[in-house]
Amino acid sequence: MKIRTLSNLLLLFVVLSFLGIISFNLAFALKEETLKAEEELADSLTHALFLAVQEDEWYFRSGTVFDKESFHGTQRKIAQLIEKIATENRTTDRKILESISNINSTITSLFDRISSLTLKEREQEIFRVKGLRHLQYLEGKNLVKSIYEKRKKIHELFHLAGNGLTAALGFTIIFFLFYLRRRIHGPLLRLEEGFAALSTGNFAYRTDLRRNDEFGLLARNFDGMAETLQSTTVSVEGLKREIEKRRETEATLREEEEKLRRLSQEFHTLLNAIPDNLTLQDRDLKILWANRGAAHSLNLSSSEEIVGKYCYTLWHNRTAPCEICPVQECFKTKREAEATVYTPDGRIWDLRAVPLFGKGDEVVNVIEVGRDVTVHRKLEAQLLQAQKMEAIGLMAGSVAHDFNNILSAIMGYCQLALIKEKRGEPLSHYLEQIVSSCERAAAMTQGLLAFSRKQPANFALFDLNDLVRGFEKFLRRLVREDICLKYLYAEEKLPVMVDRGQIEQVIMNLVTNAQDAMPRGGGLTIETRSVYHDEELVRTHGYGKAGEYAVLIITDTGVGMDKNTLQRVFEPFFTTKSEGKGTGLGLSTVYGSVKRHEGFVNIYSEPGQGTTVKVYLPMARGKVIEAREEAPVEETLPTGKETILLAEDDQALREALATTLKTFGYTVIEAADGEEALEKFDAHRETLDLLILDAIMPRINGRQVYEKIKSIKPYKTIIISGYSKDIFAQNGIPLTEEVIFLSKPISPVALLKRVREVLGEIKSP
Numbered sequence: 001m002k003i004r005t006l007s008n009l010l011l012l013f014v015v016l017s018f019l020g021i022i023s024f025n026l027a028f029a030l031k032e033e034t035l036k037a038e039e040e041l042a043d044s045l046t047h048a049l050f051l052a053v054q055e056d057e058w059y060f061r062s063g064t065v066f067d068k069e070s071f072h073g074t075q076r077k078i079a080q081l082i083e084k085i086a087t088e089n090r091t092t093d094r095k096i097l098e099s100i101s102n103i104n105s106t107i108t109s110l111f112d113r114i115s116s117l118t119l120k121e122r123e124q125e126i127f128r129v130k131g132l133r134h135l136q137y138l139e140g141k142n143l144v145k146s147i148y149e150k151r152k153k154i155h156e157l158f159h160l161a162g163n164g165l166t167a168a169l170g171f172t173i174i175f176f177l178f179y180l181r182r183r184i185h186g187p188l189l190r191l192e193e194g195f196a197a198l199s200t201g202n203f204a205y206r207t208d209l210r211r212n213d214e215f216g217l218l219a220r221n222f223d224g225m226a227e228t229l230q231s232t233t234v235s236v237e238g239l240k241r242e243i244e245k246r247r248e249t250e251a252t253l254r255e256e257e258e259k260l261r262r263l264s265q266e267f268h269t270l271l272n273a274i275p276d277n278l279t280l281q282d283r284d285l286k287i288l289w290a291n292r293g294a295a296h297s298l299n300l301s302s303s304e305e306i307v308g309k310y311c312y313t314l315w316h317n318r319t320a321p322c323e324i325c326p327v328q329e330c331f332k333t334k335r336e337a338e339a340t341v342y343t344p345d346g347r348i349w350d351l352r353a354v355p356l357f358g359k360g361d362e363v364v365n366v367i368e369v370g371r372d373v374t375v376h377r378k379l380e381a382q383l384l385q386a387q388k389m390e391a392i393g394l395m396a397g398s399v400a401h402d403f404n405n406i407l408s409a410i411m412g413y414c415q416l417a418l419i420k421e422k423r424g425e426p427l428s429h430y431l432e433q434i435v436s437s438c439e440r441a442a443a444m445t446q447g448l449l450a451f452s453r454k455q456p457a458n459f460a461l462f463d464l465n466d467l468v469r470g471f472e473k474f475l476r477r478l479v480r481e482d483i484c485l486k487y488l489y490a491e492e493k494l495p496v497m498v499d500r501g502q503i504e505q506v507i508m509n510l511v512t513n514a515q516d517a518m519p520r521g522g523g524l525t526i527e528t529r530s531v532y533h534d535e536e537l538v539r540t541h542g543y544g545k546a547g548e549y550a551v552l553i554i555t556d557t558g559v560g561m562d563k564n565t566l567q568r569v570f571e572p573f574f575t576t577k578s579e580g581k582g583t584g585l586g587l588s589t590v591y592g593s594v595k596r597h598e599g600f601v602n603i604y605s606e607p608g609q610g611t612t613v614k615v616y617l618p619m620a621r622g623k624v625i626e627a628r629e630e631a632p633v634e635e636t637l638p639t640g641k642e643t644i645l646l647a648e649d650d651q652a653l654r655e656a657l658a659t660t661l662k663t664f665g666y667t668v669i670e671a672a673d674g675e676e677a678l679e680k681f682d683a684h685r686e687t688l689d690l691l692i693l694d695a696i697m698p699r700i701n702g703r704q705v706y707e708k709i710k711s712i713k714p715y716k717t718i719i720i721s722g723y724s725k726d727i728f729a730q731n732g733i734p735l736t737e738e739v740i741f742l743s744k745p746i747s748p749v750a751l752l753k754r755v756r757e758v759l760g761e762i763k764s765p
């Protein structure tokens with residue numbers, strides 16, 4: 001039921017209740033009035049009856065007319081009163097009224113008979129009337145009592161009705177309050193809660209009031225509103241979440257983008273860091289993308305300058321693709337392709353083409369990786385060359401060593417024979433021929449030893465300029481007149497730690513070659529210079545160490561060399577010269593000597609264009625020894641009387657040396673090896689003045705013999721060997737004034753001079 005209906009009903013109920021109470025009170029008041037009037041009548045009747053009772057006796061006794069009249073008057077009055085009560089008041093007990101009326105009639109009839117009665121009878125009647133009157137009076141009293149009781153009942157009834165009405169009203173009010181609480185306050189609270197929830201953003205709140213009244217309507221509207229709000233909020237929330245999600249997605253995207261950018265940058269940097277050429281090419285060999293390495297290989301600063309151009313134009317200087325093109329092959333075969341190509345600038349490239357497939361197996365583009373292997377190839381060739389040289393050197397060295405011993409013996413004997421023979425004797429000419437042939441052979445073995453770097457060397461600090469200048473006189477004699485010889489000296493000093501003889505040999509060999517290359521004359525320039533050979537040069541040349549070098553440059557305008565000749569010039573016995581003209585040891589010697597000095601040689605030559613040979617010697621820091629002219633060879637050979645222990649395993653050489661020494665006055669105790677040397681030493685230790693020990697002997701070598709003897713008593717010693725004295729220094733024999741070195745082949749002159757040098761001046765007897 002609707003609140004309005006209910007409240008209307010309630011209002012009606014309250015109004016009716018009030019009306020009821022008012023009418024009830026009115027009815028009560030009317031009833032009260034009626035009863036009061038009736039009571040008053042009853043009272044008057046009772047009073048009239050009471051008076052009648054008193055009058056009756058008198059009337060009956062006297063029985064006078066007057067009295068009669070008065071008696072009747074009273075009787076009428078009583079009858080009127082009864083009449084009045086009977087007609088006006090409906091509440092009066094009719095029976096009592098009738099009884100009173102009857103008694104009144106009886107008394108009247110009695111009275112009418114009085115005059116005919118005797119006194120005695122009268123007395124009796126009086127008594128009867130008295131009883132009747134008394135009865136009548138009692139009836140009157142009953143009447144009053146009945147009215148009173150009615151009144152009392154009415155009072156009680158009204159009291160009850162009043163209470164009922166009050167209770168009804170109270171109940172109504174309680175009901176109303178309960179109703180208010182139940183039907184209005186509750187929903188109001190729900191709605192209030194609802195609004196409070198809405199205000200805090202809780203749109204999920206529902207009143208859930210299922211009613212048909214206004215509250216129901218309000219609640220439904222509220223719930224609807226909350227629903228709408230919630231759905232709106234949900235959609236707003238959804239929107240918010242969507243925005244948030246989108247933001248997150250955007251952030252992720254940005255992050256991914258940044259990652260991708262960084263990756264691409266790293267990838268680009270990586271590709272640019274690769275020194276090889278990396279290019280992306282299309283079917284026409286057009287460059288679509290290139291790395292920095294590709295640009296650098298073309299001396300361009302940016303790879304963008306390459307994009308859009310053709311591979312064959314850029315690197316091969318052509319107008320059409322090359323015959324061998326791995327990229328074209330790759331497009332054709334759909335497989336990786338490789339090739340080694342030469343570019344016009346003299347570079348060698350290892351090329352590799354890798355296909356890039358599109359949809360299906362179609363090759364869309366090709367990535368070409370080009371590696372400049374020029375230096376690598378050069379290094380490879382140089383390594384091979386170096387290995388070859390090393391092998392040849394080893395072989396040449398060992399041959400030369402043995403050969404030296406033989407030569408030393410031949411030369412020794414020849415020279416001895418020459419000493420014994422007088423000049424002009426028939427044999428002396430042959431002997432001189434043998435010696436000169438031996439000298440040539442010795443020179444060859446020297447060359448071989450120099451090449452194998454086993455030639456003894458005597459390093460000292462020189463200024464390269466001075467060294468060359470000191471050699472000028474000799475060269476002037478060597479060089480033909482049709483050759484224009486020029487010197488270009490470096491202005492600064494060029495200190496080098498060199499074996500002067502070896503460097504002079506180097507110059508001589510190179511000048512001889514230059515001269516041979518200019519059979520019809522030409523220009524020959526000898527130049528000195530200082531250069532700094534940096535890491536880059538080391539890398540590109542593939543040899544040498546980084547550092548400062550003194551360079552000796554010998555240039556001729558001769559016939560030059562082709563590539564094949566150039567590749568082999570350092571090989572021992574490689575010569576293009578006719579037999580007897582060249583041994584092919586000149587440049588091998590140069591190579592060995594310069595290597596020995598930790599330098600390197602470069603030759604630039606082209607057929608018909610002349611040749612430039614550059615000899616790099618590491619620059620030394622220190623006091624430069626003034627280059628001096630060679631001292632003239634002494635004519636007279638020194639003699640001596642001392643006793644010498646000579647240990648040499650090569651019998652021929654030992655005998656030659658012993659003969660030489662003996663011929664010149666010395667006592668020689670010979671030993672064929674180290675062990676024998678020690679035995680002989682034990683036997684002659686008191687008389688010995690000098691030890692001559694071959695460095696390399698079977699069983700016990702020279703060094704061990706030397707050390708054993710030295711531990712007993714130090715002796716002046718000459719170490720003889722075909723190897724460098726440095727090797728001995730390295731092997732633990734320190735060379736001093738007392739211990740000197742003599743390299744093979746040993747000429748008798750050199751031997752006698754060195755022996756005298758070590759032993760000192762001959763003591764006068």
Ligand SMILES: Nc1ncnc2c1ncn2[C@@H]1O[C@H](COP(=O)(O)OP(=O)(O)OP(=O)(O)O)[C@@H](O)[C@H]1O
Binds near residue numbers: 514584585586611
């Ligand atoms: N300046 C040069 N110009 C042209 N060719 C040269 C020059 N120097 C050397 N060669 C070539 O190198 C070869 C080897 O030279 P190398 O000096 O080693 O031997 P050789 O001169 O032939 O003989 P050797 O020097 O022993 O008398 C020569 O035969 C020659 O063909």
Ligand SMILES: [Mg+2]
Binds near residue numbers: 512582
């Ligand atoms: Mg030569």
